[in-house]
Amino acid sequence: MATTAIATPRHQSLALQTIALVPGLLLLAAVGYAGKVIEQSIAAYTKSHHITFPNIEYVLWAIVIGLILSNTIGIPRVFATGVATYEFWLKAGIVLLGSRFLLGDVLHLGGISLALVAIAITLSLTFMHVLGRAFKLKPKLTSLLAVGSSICGVSAIIAAKPSIDADDEDASYAIAAILALGAISLFTFPLIGHSLHLSDKAYGLWAGLAVDNTAEATAAGALYSDAAGKVAVLAKTSRNALIGFIVLGYAIYWSSRGQAEKVTNKAAFLWQKFPKFVLGFLLISLLATVGFFTKPQLTSLANLSRWAFLLTFAGVGLRTNLRELGKQGWRPFAVGAIGEVFIALLTLGLVYGADHYLTL
C-alpha cells in the first residue's frame, strides 16, 4: 500500500497541522460523495425509465473524477496534506471492515491467502530479479521493485528503502512504476475477471493477491462486487502481514554484502515493519465473532467502513498524476509491468487451483 506521508514541518503547532488537513479532506469528501451521487442518480434514472444499464459503482466514479481533476487543472498545494490522508482512511476502513468477518472465516481464507502468497512471493521475487538483470537495472532498484510488486506496493518500498540503504532516486523510480501499474490494474482486473466469469470469492482473492497497493486492491475488488471487495481486502491484509519478513530478508542479504546496516534486533525490526491495522482488523473481527456488537451496530460499523473507503478511493484518483509518472523512465516501468503480468497470471493460476477451498 502507499503512504500516509503528511509533509508538515516540525515547527508547526498541532492546531496548524490540523487546519492544514481541512481543505484536502473536504476535497476527498466532495469527490467521493460526487461519485456516490452519480451512481445513485444513474441507477434512479435508468430504473424510472425502465432502461437496462449496468450499475457503475461509486468507486469508479470517485477515481475517475479524481484522475480528471489531478491530470487537468491539477491539485493546488493547499489540498496536498489533506489528500495524503487517504491511506489513513484506508487503514481505519480496513479495521472497521473486520466487523463483517467471523474470525473463523478470517483464519480460513487468510490461511489460504497466506499459503498462496508464500508461493507467489517466492516465484515473483525470483522472476523480478531475473528481469532486473536482463534489463540491467541497479540491483537495489530491482530489490525495491520486487518487494513493491510482491508484497504491498509503495509502503513495502518505503519500508525496504532504509533497511537496504537504497537511493532516494531508486525509491522514486520504483514507487512511480508501482503507482502507474496500480492505476492500470484498477481498470484491467475487473474486465478480465468478468470475461473469465470468476466468482466473487475467486476474483476477490486474485485482486488481493495480485494488485500491489492496498488502496488499489480494495478498489479493484469493490469495482467487481461488494463481496469481492471484502475478500480482496482480507487477502491483501494477509499479504501485508508478511511485509516485515520479506524486508528483513532483504536487509540481511544487503548487510551480508556490506551494503546496508546490520539488523541487530530482528524481533524489534519485524514489529516496526508490521502493519498495525492487521491487528486492529483481527480484534474487531474477534469482537464481532463473540457477539460484542448487536446486528444494527455491525451494520453501522460496516457503513462507517464504506465511508472511510469512499475517502480512500477519491484519494487514489487525486494522487495519480500521469504526467509525473511518465517522467520516470521506461526501464523500471517495463520491469514492473512484465513482473506484474507474470504475478497476475501466476496468482490467477493459483486461485483457479484453490477455488474449491474457497468456502467463505
Added chain:
Amino acid sequence: MPDTQAAKPQRLLSADIFAVALALLAALLVRLNLIPSIKW
C-alpha cells in the same frame, strides 16, 4: 512526491497506529450507542 514519502517511515508508523486507534474508538462509540446509527 514519492521521495518525500520515502523519507518519512517514522511518520508512517504513527499514522498507522493512529488509524487503528481511531477505528477502535469509533467501534466503541457505536457499541455504547453514543453515536446514532450510520447510514450509507
